[in-house]
Amino acid sequence: MDTVCHVITQLELGGAQEVALHTVSHLDPTWFTPILVTGPGGLLTEEARQISRVQVAMIPALARAINPVRDAAALIALVRFFRHCRPTIVHTHSSKAGILGRWAAWIAGVPVIVHTVHGYGVTPAQSRWLQWALVRLERFTGWITTHWIAVSESDVRKGREWKLFGENISLIRPGIDPxxxxxxxxxxxxxxxxxxxxxxxxxxxxxxxxxxxxxxxxxxxxxxxxxxxxxxxxxxxxxxxxxxxxxxxxxxxxxxxxxxxxxxxxxxxxxxxxxxxxxxxxxxxxxxxxxxxxxxxxxxxxxxxxxxxxxxxxxxxxxxxxxxxxxxxxxxxxxxxxxxxxxxxxSLPDRPQPGEFPREFHIDEMVRSCEMLYGELIQKWQIHAHRRPDKTLRSELNSRH
The missing domain is CATH 3.40.50.2000 (Glycogen Phosphorylase B;)
Incomplete structure (x- = not known):
């Protein structure tokens, strides 16, 4: 069974947080041991703690605001945690957790490092020099990223324009239960x-x-x-x-x-x-x-x-x-x-009625796609590490989905 750590800065109410929370709580328990790593605060923290099969690990120094001393403490704490739990995959979400989590995973020797882009941390509200610096930080961190996930076509295009990734990118929609x-x-x-x-x-x-x-x-x-x-x-x-x-x-x-x-x-x-x-x-x-x-x-x-x-x-x-x-x-x-x-x-008195909801945006499709990607990445790592590939994992996931 492979341990998968999802890392997100804070469990506030938001799309990235809900995606991470739903993914860890719905991964196949016969193949994956999920851990959710986050900083303190956030309206979804208690909800996460109520999920019996998901361990929630709190990193006190992990916060959204940039603070070099606190960020260094968060990096050290993440490295120690990953060395302790020895995950096969670290999957990061959001900009701050994405940078600190991926470097901590690399330092700790985690074999598979995945990052989901829920929109880039480079925004129009920032100065040009800060945008320039953040793009280069993402590009530098991309060197240690096994695989990227984007939620939209525009993020795929922008990432290619910034030379963040090559072919190691998948489009997985942030689904909902309609x-x-x-x-x-x-x-x-x-x-x-x-x-x-x-x-x-x-x-x-x-x-x-x-x-x-x-x-x-x-x-x-x-x-x-x-x-x-x-x-x-x-x-x-x-x-x-x-x-x-x-x-x-x-x-x-x-x-x-x-x-x-x-x-x-x-x-x-x-x-x-x-x-x-x-x-x-x-x-x-x-x-x-x-x-x-x-x-x-x-x-x-x-x-x-x-x-x-x-x-x-x-x-x-x-x-x-x-x-x-x-x-x-x-x-x-x-x-x-x-x-x-x-x-x-x-058009009164008629009220618009919901039409057919696209399958690609169903939340179970999102989890299925993540599981399939995890299986592929684990198998590639096993081959690269000269270990016997766990073909059972891949075939079981294929047959189940």
């Missing part, structure tokens, strides 16, 4: 949730689910809401999430005079019910890997208006109820949103 989003909560439950947010029966609700941080551009959400509310007084907006920009968003709402039109709901865990209470989903992100929340909105059958960022177009391929605008184009997003609500009004 079933909870396709179950109608019923009119009573839908109206109850809408009343919580001050909705009137004849109003249209535009919503989003996002951490309030620069990546998600929540201030653009407010700007779009101001334009749409001015043109369509029967619209209201709800933003599910919290984060570092909450105060700035609240100030922007007050400046726009939209205190009664935009509701900041904080974090909620009943996202399938929340989605069914919305009429339109809005994504204003400035950079992404592949936003799983778009998949959730699609599974719910919601009309979607989104910025054309990262893997958004991948997630919306073949979906007829989607409109996109350029990243940061609040006028374009506002126009597309007004057109979408107009279309909903003209």
């Amino acid at each position: 079933q909870p989003f396709r179950q109608d909560v019923g009119r009573g439950a839908r109206e109850r949730i809408r009343r919580e947010w001050g909705m009137q029966p004849n109003e249209w609700l535009v919503g989003s689910v996002a951490c309030l941080k620069p990546q998600k551009a929540p201030e653009d959400f407010v700007t779009v809401a101001r334009a749409v509310c001015a043109a369509m007084p029967t619209t209201r907006f709800v933003l599910i999430g919290d984060g570092e920009l909450r105060s700035a968003v609240e100030s922007r709402i007050r400046e726009a005079g939209l205190e009664n039109r935009i509701h900041l709901a904080g974090w909620r865990r009943d996202i399938p019910d929340v989605m069914r209470a919305m009429d339109v989903f809005l994504l204003t992100s400035h950079w992404e890997g592949l936003p799983r929340v778009i998949l959730e909105a699609r599974a719910s059958g919601l009309p979607i208006v989104a910025s054309d960022v990262g893997g958004t177009v991948d997630a919306l391929k073949g979906y007829q109820q989607a409109r996109v605008a350029r990243v940061g184009d609040v006028d374009g997003l506002s126009k597309e949103l007004i057109n979408t609500v107009d279309q909903l009004i003209s």
Whole structure:
């Protein structure tokens, strides 16, 4: 049985965290022993600890903020942990854990090192010199990376442009379980949730689910809401999430005079019910890997208006109820949103119904693809190390999937 360590900086609510958590909790226990390595804090930490078959290892020094002393301590702690548990595979997620985790695995002699790109840590919000330095750090770390996983075609293209990898790259989508989003909560439950947010029966609700941080551009959400509310007084907006920009968003709402039109709901865990209470989903992100929340909105059958960022177009391929605008184009997003609500009004009383959900975005397909990749990488390592390849693992995974 092979030990697989998934490493992520912090178990906050987010797509990368949910992907890592679901993967470790659903790997075939007859072939893999999963360990989740993370830093302290994060709303998903307790949920992870409740999974009986997954060991959660806490590295106190592992944190998102860059701190040379603390980062060095995290690197040393990771090396010690890997030497102790002797994993066959270390699989890292996110930028900080991706750099520290891969170098710690290499120093500890871990034979297979995998990294998933959930959107690169190189962002438009950074200075040019910092972007230059981060690309070269990723390229340097790529030398010790056995295999890369990308969640979107755009990340594959960008990685090739930056010369991060050659052929050692796989496209594995960050899947979801669509079933909870396709179950109608019923009119009573839908109206109850809408009343919580001050909705009137004849109003249209535009919503989003996002951490309030620069990546998600929540201030653009407010700007779009101001334009749409001015043109369509029967619209209201709800933003599910919290984060570092909450105060700035609240100030922007007050400046726009939209205190009664935009509701900041904080974090909620009943996202399938929340989605069914919305009429339109809005994504204003400035950079992404592949936003799983778009998949959730699609599974719910919601009309979607989104910025054309990262893997958004991948997630919306073949979906007829989607409109996109350029990243940061609040006028374009506002126009597309007004057109979408107009279309909903003209189609009353019918509500859009979910269509067929693409198989490649199912969460069990994501886990299956990871297991198959692990099997291939382990077999290659065994051959390279002049060990007898475990053909049983590969054949069993093939037959099971």
